[in-house]
Amino acid sequence: MGTQEIFENTRKLLEKHNQGHLLAFWEQLSDQQKEAFLGQVVALDFARLEDYWPNLARNGVSATVGGDFTAAPSYGPVPADAEQRDKYARARNVGAELISAGKVAAFVVAGGQATRLGFDGPKGNFPISPVKNKTLFQIFAEFIAATGEKYHTVCPWYIMTSPLNHTDTREIFEANDYYGLDGKNVFMFQQGTLPNFDFEGKILLATKDRIACSPDGHGGSLTALYRSGAIEDMKKRGIEYVSYFQVDNPLLNIFDPLFVGLHVLDGAEMSSKALLKTGPKERVGNFCLVDGKVTVIEYSDLPDELAQKRNADGSLVFELGSIALHIINTSFIEKLNSEAGLSLPLHRAVKKIPHINDRGELVAPAEPNGIKLESFVFDALPLASNSLILQTLRSEEFAPVKNATGVDNAETARKMIAARAAAWLETAGVPLPRKPDGSADCTIEIAPSFALEKDDVKAKLDRLPDIKPKDNVYLS
Numbered sequence: 001m002g003t004q005e006i007f008e009n010t011r012k013l014l015e016k017h018n019q020g021h022l023l024a025f026w027e028q029l030s031d032q033q034k035e036a037f038l039g040q041v042v043a044l045d046f047a048r049l050e051d052y053w054p055n056l057a058r059n060g061v062s063a064t065v066g067g068d069f070t071a072a073p074s075y076g077p078v079p080a081d082a083e084q085r086d087k088y089a090r091a092r093n094v095g096a097e098l099i100s101a102g103k104v105a106a107f108v109v110a111g112g113q114a115t116r117l118g119f120d121g122p123k124g125n126f127p128i129s130p131v132k133n134k135t136l137f138q139i140f141a142e143f144i145a146a147t148g149e150k151y152h153t154v155c156p157w158y159i160m161t162s163p164l165n166h167t168d169t170r171e172i173f174e175a176n177d178y179y180g181l182d183g184k185n186v187f188m189f190q191q192g193t194l195p196n197f198d199f200e201g202k203i204l205l206a207t208k209d210r211i212a213c214s215p216d217g218h219g220g221s222l223t224a225l226y227r228s229g230a231i232e233d234m235k236k237r238g239i240e241y242v243s244y245f246q247v248d249n250p251l252l253n254i255f256d257p258l259f260v261g262l263h264v265l266d267g268a269e270m271s272s273k274a275l276l277k278t279g280p281k282e283r284v285g286n287f288c289l290v291d292g293k294v295t296v297i298e299y300s301d302l303p304d305e306l307a308q309k310r311n312a313d314g315s316l317v318f319e320l321g322s323i324a325l326h327i328i329n330t331s332f333i334e335k336l337n338s339e340a341g342l343s344l345p346l347h348r349a350v351k352k353i354p355h356i357n358d359r360g361e362l363v364a365p366a367e368p369n370g371i372k373l374e375s376f377v378f379d380a381l382p383l384a385s386n387s388l389i390l391q392t393l394r395s396e397e398f399a400p401v402k403n404a405t406g407v408d409n410a411e412t413a414r415k416m417i418a419a420r421a422a423a424w425l426e427t428a429g430v431p432l433p434r435k436p437d438g439s440a441d442c443t444i445e446i447a448p449s450f451a452l453e454k455d456d457v458k459a460k461l462d463r464l465p466d467i468k469p470k471d472n473v474y475l476s
């Protein structure tokens with residue numbers, strides 16, 4: 001088919017879908033631009049657009065969850081009784097064996113745009129550690145390297161970027177020599193994108209020859225892992241479990257033998273870590289059972305009366321918030337992709353979207369002017385044959401860097417990293433100088449090479465310096 005014929009077909013298709021305006025600047029494009037532009041149009045999934053535009057974006061409702069909501073059961077952060085103590089011990093052994101056998105890989109989703117943080121460049125390059133100012137990427141890389149040392153194995157790292165930050169991310173890793181990891185064990189791939197709409201349902205143009213698009217959400221990772229060949233690579237390496245995490249939480253335990261072990265002992269396909277919410281409307285996903293299936297409902301989608309509902313003892317009925325840490329079976333990801341393709345629900349977000357107007361002039365809106373659509377990884381949970389939830393403690397594992405100011409900002413995360421380090425030392429019996437309010441009067445940073453979890457500290461007590469008031473202490 002010649003370009004003219006492709007153009008005619010495309011024009012008809014766009015007009016049929018009320019998107020004919022996308023060709024407004026066609027005559028002004030070079031042949032090369034025309035070809036690239038047609039490629040973008042052809043890649044649009046019109047069947048899906050038809051499905052989600054009238055139901056989702058225009059009506060202002062997000063993906064809805066039907067059925068009966070009840071509280072989701074979970075494993076506590078510590079075992080509840082003797083029987084559970086035994087199970088946790090067994091799980092730790094099973095998890096440790098699987099990590100040692102190289103069956104667990106790290107997987108970070110790093111394709112987001114970090115608009116709330118307002119950082120220039122991939123969020124993983126944000127400096128965060130309290131003493132050495134290490135970046136998020138460096139902290140994760142060191143965690144992965146230290147896990148390899150501890151378990152005498154290689155832990156490959158899969159990194160999802162987006163077309164908007166892929167080159168920058170790759171350059172950062174290269175400039176930092178992969179933070180000491182072997183580049184062969186770091187697999188980077190890009191997620192897909194979805195078009196941006198104005199409030200009338202018209203797709204926006206970023207430039208005369210480019211459709212305005214944004215990354216298709218962290219849920220896009222489940223398709224991108226498959227399409228990029230990452231799953232194939234995992235299979236070749238004998239990897240059966242993926243430890244999924246977000247790029248903005250420097251406190252997380254990427255390879256937690258207890259979590260891996262419980263997941264496997266319970267025959268789960270996709271499991272989650274959770275914590276007790278700070279209040280009914282904390283901005284985290286809520287774990288519920290919907291028609292008996294573990295489901296996460298975004299804070300904005302949980303009806304108010306359910307969010308506020310309390311048990312007789314005063315605790316929230318929906319008290320478990322998601323920290324976006326999952327163990328996912330590679331076979332589950334394969335299964336999701338092989339059965340008629342994966343199509344997770346799309347959620348809408350009203351955003352400021354730069355675009356060109358019908359005169360071809362660039363508009364940088366001061367107010368939200370359009371809609372971005374995203375899929376969320378947790379929408380795959382109800383598709384799993386079994387799914388468990390393990391509670392963790394906020395102080396141990398959750399310090400997200402989301403905002404420039406206010407809740408979950410870089411300063412709060414830095415303080416939490418230092419506070420956890422101080423708590424680990426104290427648990428191991430190390431005395432620390434204290435302020436009158438009881439907090440540590442020193443700043444401690446524990447490198448992953450020193451300890452990956454609390455219990456690792458005990459073996460290093462002979463390497464500790466004397467810690468005096470106001471000291472900055474880095475332990476590696």
Ligand code: UTP
Nearest residue numbers: 109110111112113114115116215217218246247
């Ligand atoms: P957030 O929901 O915090 O979004 O992503 P964000 O894009 O990073 O930040 P804002 O909302 O623009 O301020 C949670 C995690 O999911 C990843 C992010 O990189 C982060 O690790 N993510 C998000 C993707 O990988 N792709 C996406 O399309 C969206």
